[in-house]
Amino acid sequence: MRRLENGAAHEIPHHFATPRQAYESGKLGMWIFLATEVLLFGGLFAAYAVYRGNHPEIFIYAHRFLDSRLGALNTLILITSSLTMAWAVRSAQLGNRRLLTLLLALTLLGGCAFLGVKVVEYEHKWKHGLLWGKRYRPHPAETAQEHPSAAEVLREAPLGDRTNIPPAAIGPSGLAFSADETRAGHADAEEPRNVQLFFGVYFAMTGLHGLHVVAGLLVIGWVFVRLRGGAYGPSNFEAVDRAGLYWHLVDLIWIFLFPLLYLIH
Amino acid sequence: MNGSTAVADNYLSHGRGFRSWFFTLDHKRIGVMYLASIFFFLILGGFFAMLIRTELLTPGRTIMDADTYNQVFTLHGAVMIFLFIIPGIPAAFGNFVLPVMLGAKDVAFPRLNLLSYHLYVVGAIFSVVSILLGAVDTGWTFYTPYSTTTHTSVVSMTLGAFILGFSSIFTGINFIVTIHRMRPPGMSWNRLPLFLWALYSTAIIQILATPVLGITLLLLIVERLLGIGIFDPALGGDPVLYQHFFWFYSHPAVYIMILPAMGVMSELISVFSRKHIFGYKAIAYSSVAIAVLSFLVWGHHMFTSGQSDLGNMIFSALTFSVAIPSAIKVFNWLATMYKGSIRLDTPMLYALSFLLLFGIGGLTGLFLGALATDVHLHDTYFVVAHFHYTMMGGVLIAFLGAMHYWWPKMFGRMYSEKAGRLAAFLVFVGFNLTFFSQFVMGSQGMPRRYYNYVDRFQSYHVLSTIGAYVLAIAFVVLAGNLIHSLFRGRKAPANPWGSATLEWMCASPPPHDNFAEPPEAGDPYDLEHLVYDESIGGYAPRTAREGA
Numbered sequence: 001m002r003r004l005e006n007g008a009a010h011e012i013p014h015h016f017a018t019p020r021q022a023y024e025s026g027k028l029g030m031w032i033f034l035a036t037e038v039l040l041f042g043g044l045f046a047a048y049a050v051y052r053g054n055h056p057e058i059f060i061y062a063h064r065f066l067d068s069r070l071g072a073l074n075t076l077i078l079i080t081s082s083l084t085m086a087w088a089v090r091s092a093q094l095g096n097r098r099l100l101t102l103l104l105a106l107t108l109l110g111g112c113a114f115l116g117v118k119v120v121e122y123e124h125k126w127k128h129g130l131l132w133g134k135r136y137r138p139h140p141a142e143t144a145q146e147h148p149s150a151a152e153v154l155r156e157a158p159l160g161d162r163t164n165i166p167p168a169a170i171g172p173s174g175l176a177f178s179a180d181e182t183r184a185g186h187a188d189a190e191e192p193r194n195v196q197l198f199f200g201v202y203f204a205m206t207g208l209h210g211l212h213v214v215a216g217l218l219v220i221g222w223v224f225v226r227l228r229g230g231a232y233g234p235s236n237f238e239a240v241d242r243a244g245l246y247w248h249l250v251d252l253i254w255i256f257l258f259p260l261l262y263l264i265h
Numbered sequence: 266m267n268g269s270t271a272v273a274d275n276y277l278s279h280g281r282g283f284r285s286w287f288f289t290l291d292h293k294r295i296g297v298m299y300l301a302s303i304f305f306f307l308i309l310g311g312f313f314a315m316l317i318r319t320e321l322l323t324p325g326r327t328i329m330d331a332d333t334y335n336q337v338f339t340l341h342g343a344v345m346i347f348l349f350i351i352p353g354i355p356a357a358f359g360n361f362v363l364p365v366m367l368g369a370k371d372v373a374f375p376r377l378n379l380l381s382y383h384l385y386v387v388g389a390i391f392s393v394v395s396i397l398l399g400a401v402d403t404g405w406t407f408y409t410p411y412s413t414t415t416h417t418s419v420v421s422m423t424l425g426a427f428i429l430g431f432s433s434i435f436t437g438i439n440f441i442v443t444i445h446r447m448r449p450p451g452m453s454w455n456r457l458p459l460f461l462w463a464l465y466s467t468a469i470i471q472i473l474a475t476p477v478l479g480i481t482l483l484l485l486i487v488e489r490l491l492g493i494g495i496f497d498p499a500l501g502g503d504p505v506l507y508q509h510f511f512w513f514y515s516h517p518a519v520y521i522m523i524l525p526a527m528g529v530m531s532e533l534i535s536v537f538s539r540k541h542i543f544g545y546k547a548i549a550y551s552s553v554a555i556a557v558l559s560f561l562v563w564g565h566h567m568f569t570s571g572q573s574d575l576g577n578m579i580f581s582a583l584t585f586s587v588a589i590p591s592a593i594k595v596f597n598w599l600a601t602m603y604k605g606s607i608r609l610d611t612p613m614l615y616a617l618s619f620l621l622l623f624g625i626g627g628l629t630g631l632f633l634g635a636l637a638t639d640v641h642l643h644d645t646y647f648v649v650a651h652f653h654y655t656m657m658g659g660v661l662i663a664f665l666g667a668m669h670y671w672w673p674k675m676f677g678r679m680y681s682e683k684a685g686r687l688a689a690f691l692v693f694v695g696f697n698l699t700f701f702s703q704f705v706m707g708s709q710g711m712p713r714r715y716y717n718y719v720d721r722f723q724s725y726h727v728l729s730t731i732g733a734y735v736l737a738i739a740f741v742v743l744a745g746n747l748i749h750s751l752f753r754g755r756k757a758p759a760n761p762w763g764s765a766t767l768e769w770m771c772a773s774p775p776p777h778d779n780f781a782e783p784p785e786a787g788d789p790y791d792l793e794h795l796v797y798d799e800s801i802g803g804y805a806p807r808t809a810r811e812g813a
Contacts, residue, residue, distance in 0.1 A: 015370035015447075017783070025373040025446045032438045036476045043480035043510055047495060050506055058501075133494025133502075194501025200493045204484065 062198035081110025092237035136196035290375035296361030306348035313341035335402035342405030354525035368449035381435035391425030437471030452786035463528025478514035512563035526663030537613035538605030544597035551590035584634035611685030615666030622658025647707030678754030691739030698732025758803025
């Protein structure tokens with residue numbers, strides 16, 4: 001291990017020539033890692049695009065079961081926690097330990113609050129059987145009562161006509177309904193077919209995002225624990241900086257998830 | 266030269282015992298551990314291949330029943346792809362050579378590097394456990410809906426592949442950062458050895474494509490465990506979407522395999538032709554071009570899956586375009602050899618095999634990329650032969666070439682040149698016998714993955730199986746030769762082949778820290794200034810020899 005010329009307590013690994021090289025390597029590595037995270041979610045965004053493109057009626061119908069007020073609240077919470085995180089990085093750079101401690105604690109609190117709201121939302125879905133794939137067992141009467149808006153959608157337009165997959169006689173077979181089926185099946189339908197697809201996509205996206213929030217909290221928590229040893233200062237704030245980058249990514253993904261899932265027209 | 270000091274401290278003698286290896290941060294030891302693990306899985310995958318070929322000697326049952334056969338060909342594919350050929354050259358030789366080629370002490374993140382190896386081990390354990398729990402019988406592609414309904418242990422195998430993906434991503438991150446930030450003085454991008462250009466392009470694919478495989482396999486696992494329905498047609502999901510996701514990774518992944526092999530080729534061809542590489546920039550940039558194009562061709566795996574005609578045409582055209590940078594490389598290698606003084610040492614024999622076999626593999630890829638012929642050839646042995654010509658005739662051959670090229674550097678011992686050449690010759694003959702017959706039977710309609718077949722295909726199958734046995738013998742000779750060299754081999758000089766890249770400037774095997782001071786990097790293909798020195802049995806810079 002080699003010490004810096006100025007005698008700071010901070011050491012750089014032996015295979016780097018200068019602290020600057022070490023810092024920039026770490027930063028580049030972190031950004032590349034974030035790129036891999038974007039692509040991990042990219043698969044789910046692609047699945048979302050495919051299913052929404054083919055079956056807009058499912059998404060228009062099913063998104064009414066999500067509570068956009070809770071979604072908005074969570075968006076607010078995460079954006080605020082991103083602010084406190086960015087501020088924390090700044091205070092680490094300036095060497096303000098007390099402020100850094102406070103801001104990291106606030107960020108942790110924000111992450112926990114987000115997860116708390118998410119638990120409330122998941123519990124609601126669970127209670128009403130609004131789950132993914134083969135677990136989708138809605139209780140129509142109750143949900144109609146609680147979600148009059150979803151019933152309204154049904155009254156406004158017959159949903160069967162809105163699917164973008166042409167009837168089997170015209171388009172490729174597979175997901176498509178035959179022309180008769182479409183008319184007969186949806187004249188007095190209560191809901192479009194395959195609503196469980198929406199909840200599959202919803203739980204996959206928010207679930208994976210939730211796991212990333214947990215991972216982010218663990219990382220920030222680790223940074224927080226090391227605070228007591230006086231680990232950070234103006235010449236050594238990389239860990240705070242990297243944790244911050246990760247947290248902003250988690251935040252950013254939610255900023256895309258919220259409108260895509262909650263605010264559909 | 267400096268033999269006594271090299272023996273006193275090299276990376277092999279630096280620390281003893283299991284822990285000093287398994288928890289080492291030294292990129293060279295990690296590279297060697299990768300090499301040993303990867304070679305083990307090559308042998309395991311080869312063992313499954315022998316079972317397949319033996320079963321196919323006769324129509325109907327030969328040594329196993331149909332269900333076992335399905336499991337065996339799946340294991341052959343999965344082990345070879347995920348445990349041998351994807352990590353293959355980058356993880357074993359890349360890890361060992363990349364920092365030394367840069368004159369650096371280590372990769373940028375040694376801990377991440379070790380973590381990548383440990384993840385490889387964990388992923389391998391999951392894959393092997395799946396064999397014990399009821400080996401997967403879906404084919405290595407895990408296509409839905411069969412993979413979500415079969416009773417074999419798909420979850421364990423895909424979880425293994427998921428973890429191996431992380432291992433691959435971490436290697437990629439490490440290589441990109443190391444090449445960006447740790448080049449020595451004098452090494453501009455245009456003086457980067459071509460092997461590193463290839464590893465860099467590979468790393469781009471590793472970091473951008475692997476996460477998509479990750480989410481695909483995660484969704485498959487969730488599908489099996491919870492029934493999320495995203496790929497299940499009964500629940501409104503789309504199984505073809507799985508194929509799109511899978512090939513969005515797995516087509517670029519074949520370039521994760523072949524690009525490092527091409528990098529090895531550029532080194533071997535130049536060194537053993539004793540000539541500066543021809544068209545350095547063309548080769549370097551064509552690596553990057555392949556990396557970019559590799560992301561745009563995945564749809565050619567779904568020409569017969571009900572993709573739209575327009576989509577098919579676009580993917581077909583893009584598939585043809587990959588041939589351009591590949592051909593640029595091949596012609597530049599040929600131009601490098603032209604009027605060179607070619608030495609037929611073992612690594613060069615593998616390089617020459619690569620040129621021929623990869624040429625055949627690449628050109629038959631065009632047959633499959635053409636829409637009309639693909640409908641006929643789809644899912645026949647023609648496809649099997651095509652990808653074995655590229656993956657085995659290309660990547661495995663280059664892997665063996667790399668192994669014989671860097672072996673003296675890694676272990677400080679020379680192997681028997683005679684046995685090495687014999688093995689190379691046997692590999693070449695056995696390989697062609699095995700797979701050329703498959704081109705013929707495939708074009709006549711023998712479907713891939715079938716347990717049974719009509720009698721008129723039997724002579725081709727017998728030829729193919731004989732070829733596989735020749736390959737097995739070749740591997741025994743090859744492994745015996747290399748292992749023998751470890752104990753009885755002549756001590757290797759620092760630079761046995763007369764290469765100008767930096768790894769040959771330090772002792773064989775390299776000291777723990779590679780270089781005390783970062784060396785000054787020159788042109789990595791300026792071979793003129795290296796001359797053979799009888800007294801050390803290797804090459805040395807011209808000035809040093811005249812001085813002595």
